[in-house]
Amino acid sequence: MLPATSTLCGIFSILIAGSPIFYSAAPRGVCSNCCAIRERKDIKFLLYTNKNPQNPQNLYLSDERRLSESNFDLQQPLAFYIHGFSESATGDSQSSQQLKDAFLKAGNYNVILVDWSPMTVMPWYTNAVENLPVAARFIARFLRFLVANGYQTRLIHLIGFSLGAEVAGFVGKQLLEWGVVLPRITGLDPPLPLFEPNSGNRHLTHTDARFVDVIHTDGGILGNPEAMGHADFYPNGGRALQPGCARQEIANNRWLNIIIGCSHQRAWEYFVESINKPYAFPVDKCEPTNEFGRCKEGNSGAYMGMAADRRLRGKFFLDTNDAPPFGRNAEALAATSHSTTSTTTTATRVEFSALPLLPAVEKINGTRGYDGNTLRETRHTKAASTRISTVVNAATTRVTKATATATKTSTSEIATTQRRATRV
Known part of the structure; x- marks a missing residue:
């Protein structure tokens, strides 16, 4: 590979068909006759x-x-x-x-x-x-x-x-x-x-x-x-x-x-x-x-x-x-x-x-x-989702506890009724 400072690596401007074209005696790249890329x-x-x-x-x-x-x-x-x-x-x-x-x-x-x-x-x-x-x-x-x-x-x-x-x-x-x-x-x-x-x-x-x-x-x-x-x-x-x-x-x-x-x-x-x-x-x-x-x-x-x-x-x-x-x-x-x-x-x-x-x-x-805005918005969205999820989970827990309490109350009442019926 040629060093970038080689005279062969110089770039010149020439006119072809009236337009400026940039020319070099050696290419840049990775090859034996290439100039090193900087x-x-x-x-x-x-x-x-x-x-x-x-x-x-x-x-x-x-x-x-x-x-x-x-x-x-x-x-x-x-x-x-x-x-x-x-x-x-x-x-x-x-x-x-x-x-x-x-x-x-x-x-x-x-x-x-x-x-x-x-x-x-x-x-x-x-x-x-x-x-x-x-x-x-x-x-x-x-x-x-x-x-x-x-x-x-x-x-x-x-x-x-x-x-x-x-x-x-x-x-x-x-x-x-x-x-x-x-x-x-x-x-x-x-x-x-x-x-x-x-x-x-x-x-x-x-x-x-x-x-x-x-x-x-x-x-x-x-x-x-x-x-x-x-x-x-x-x-x-x-x-x-x-x-x-x-x-x-x-x-x-x-x-x-x-x-x-x-x-x-x-x-x-x-x-x-x-x-x-x-x-x-x-x-x-x-x-x-x-x-x-x-x-x-x-x-x-x-x-x-x-x-x-x-x-x-x-x-x-x-x-x-x-x-x-x-x-x-x-x-x-x-x-x-x-x-x-x-x-x-x-x-x-x-x-x-x-x-x-x-x-x-x-x-x-x-x-x-x-992008930066979307990332920030995504973080806000995740935070909001977390808060919503927390509220929903809390509500679900309360409903579950209330249901369990109601079920225990109903079971107790049924048992009491059965005992009374047996005495009669």
Whole structure:
């Protein structure tokens, strides 16, 4: 294994089809020609809030002092995002920064971007797939660290694009083993290469969180067309080419990107648009999956993206525009909201503020998961149940004693009557 300080382990940014791609002469991982993985340096947690929208604050696992001194707000929801292969969290015009800007425009969010770019550099895709469990365990430990420091699990929304979606699934699985259940995971076009049904690799599934929604846009090429969530959305059939891709990439002289990138990245572009226009993507058609029951009848109020109803089950289909705004209901939303930031923020935040205290649930590995609120409520419920049980038991005891006394009295009276009858 190569030391992390080797010149072969350096990371460089190059342009392919007009987009920045991160490259290294050697991969990171566990192999003879791999660079050693340094989790604390190779996996960074970058915090953005409306107090620091452009300059991130670095948070570290188990560093309580840095967390307390940061702008992280324990009362506000958390958008926690994991980028895809050959990306970085700080790259301009890439998914991480676009998503961060949309959330901060929508309201007072904590946004944490996970930068694990050293483990996902070109051309080492196979090594990046092998690194998924390592990255996921470290990320899961960080989320557990936040919960241990008073953050409510029900405010966490875990989002991943491409390989990041698979990492999100691994994170959900790991947290379940520790008794923590995430409320929502959103997968944006999870990858197909090395994740085919017969590959043996675990992938994002509906059991990884209370609600798992997935957007498929490049099915059969870079994206996995398989339904894997509670609700799977297939805009424009979920396949390449997504509308407008050919014209967009030809106009920018990015011919290669027509095939290998544009349709894939449409997944995060659609989701980012839905953050500030949550009802822009109403679904047209729904089909139940083989695994997860029936779709919501009538599709009334069913939307793709940020406003996806957590009760939805099945496969959902819709059409989009071929250029921004992609959502066909975007203008109608703007009209009903009077184009005010406050209204848009309220619409986006409803999903978090309306969340009830969720009960404990059985999961596939037999563990029971709680968030902090549910655990406290469970303790109160147990205490109340104990008090009720005590009262009931006391009442039962009194009734039993009274019955026994009545029985003894009745028996005595019968015996007296019999003795009198014998004398006569």
